[in-house]
Amino acid sequence: MNKQEFLCEIRKGLKGLPEKDVEERISFYGEMIDDRMEEGKTEEQAVAETGTPDEIVSGIIADIPLSKIVKEKIRPKRSLKVWEITLFIFFSPILFSLLIAAIAVVFSLFTVLFSLAISLYAVDLAVAAASLYGLFSFVVISARGNPSVGAAFLGIAIFCIGAAILLFYGSNYVLKKFFVLLKNTALLFKRSVIGKEKMK
Amino acid sequence: MDAQLKRGLLDVCVLSAIKNDESYGYKIIKDMKPYLEMSESTLYTILKRLETAELLTVRTAEHDGRLRKYYKITKNGLKRIENFKEEWREVMSIYKFVSKESGNE
Numbered sequence: 001m002n003k004q005e006f007l008c009e010i011r012k013g014l015k016g017l018p019e020k021d022v023e024e025r026i027s028f029y030g031e032m033i034d035d036r037m038e039e040g041k042t043e044e045q046a047v048a049e050t051g052t053p054d055e056i057v058s059g060i061i062a063d064i065p066l067s068k069i070v071k072e073k074i075r076p077k078r079s080l081k082v083w084e085i086t087l088f089i090f091f092s093p094i095l096f097s098l099l100i101a102a103i104a105v106v107f108s109l110f111t112v113l114f115s116l117a118i119s120l121y122a123v124d125l126a127v128a129a130a131s132l133y134g135l136f137s138f139v140v141i142s143a144r145g146n147p148s149v150g151a152a153f154l155g156i157a158i159f160c161i162g163a164a165i166l167l168f169y170g171s172n173y174v175l176k177k178f179f180v181l182l183k184n185t186a187l188l189f190k191r192s193v194i195g196k197e198k199m200k
Numbered sequence: 201m202d203a204q205l206k207r208g209l210l211d212v213c214v215l216s217a218i219k220n221d222e223s224y225g226y227k228i229i230k231d232m233k234p235y236l237e238m239s240e241s242t243l244y245t246i247l248k249r250l251e252t253a254e255l256l257t258v259r260t261a262e263h264d265g266r267l268r269k270y271y272k273i274t275k276n277g278l279k280r281i282e283n284f285k286e287e288w289r290e291v292m293s294i295y296k297f298v299s300k301e302s303g304n305e
Contacts, residue, residue, distance in 0.1 A: 028225060028244050031268055035226035038264070050240060059241045 003033045006047045013057030016194035017064075025060065061190050069193050110182065117178045120171040124164055131160030210238070212284045214246050215255060215277050222259075222272040247271060255280055 001009075007026050014022045029050060036046035050056075080088075088095075134157025142150030213236065217228045225243060232238055250256045255277035260267050 025244065027267070028269075029240060031224070031266075032226050032229075032240050034266055035224070035268075056241055059239070063241070063245055 001047050002043050003030065003047055006033070006050070006053055009053035010056055013053060014060065014194075029056070058187065061194065062187060064190070066186070066190060069190055110185075113178055113181070117171065117175045120167065120174055124167040124171055127160050127167060128164040131157045131164060133157075134160055208284075210242070210246055211250060211255075212281055213238075214243065214250065215273055215281055218256060218271050218273050219278070219281060222270045224268050224270050228271070250277070 007030055010029060011022060011026055014025065032050055033043070033046045036049060037043060041049070134153045137153040138150045138157060141153060213232060214228060217223060217231045223231070225240070225247070229238055229240070229243060247256070247258075251258055251271075253276075254274060256271050256273050259270050259272070261270055262268075
């Protein structure tokens with residue numbers, strides 16, 4: 001990828017952000033590439049060392065507070081006409097409740113996923129408790145002179161210990177994935193808000 | 201590391217890179233490289249923040265037929281470095297105590 005393509009990709013990714021900010025960023029990355037080339041690197045090398053456009057764009061967007069993006073988005077590009085305002089006020093009871101409903105749906109979706117992840121830990125705890133009970137039964141039943149039944153409980157206990165350890169790592173994995181999903185959703189939301197603005 | 205703390209540390213790092221002489225983006229990254237790796241995007245955010253806080257000033261000058269931005273530290277920027285050093289003397293003595301008491305693992 002050459003410098004022109006690289007900067008073009010970044011510009012495309014940042015579409016919707018204030019023009020001045022984007023231009024400043026572009027010239028910053030351009031300068032970095034030029035300085036690398038001045039050191040004797042080829043254009044391709046200099047671009048590769050600066051990073052991939054996708055990484056850079058994601059990093060930039062993740063850094064901007066959501067409130068700023070929304071503010072930028074909401075600020076009208078021209079003053080609204082009277083009939084537009086009237087229409088907006090007229091429909092606001094519907095629009096507003098739709099917005100709340102949408103937020104509630106997303107929120108509950110994440111709550112469900114989160115509780116699913118947490119419930120895995122509960123299952124894990126139950127299995128761990130079962131293993132303790134198995135060990136206890138093994139000791140008591142063996143002491144009462146029934147070693148074969150005792151051995152069966154020991155087997156169950158060992159199985160439960162294994163399952164509990166496995167489940168613990170499984171639960172950690174699921175919880176971690178949940179947070180990754182949450183972060184990606186936020187990023188996706190930011191990107192879609194930014195993207196829509198300039199697509200006229 | 202705590203994000204707030206890290207931000208403060210990186211700010212002082214960049215200020216130190218331009219303490220003695222004005223510098224430009226790529227040189228700042230190169231000068232810091234033996235001590236810490238910083239991506240271009242991170243540096244950009246920090247430079248912006250320091251400019252807004254008036255800890256450095258920016259000027260654009262021609263270099264080799266193209267434009268380059270040079271960053272120069274202000275009085276407040278120098279003061280920030282001094283404050284940092286003073287604060288960290290205290291932190292270091294706390295660290296010494298903590299290491300000693302916890303058996304320095």
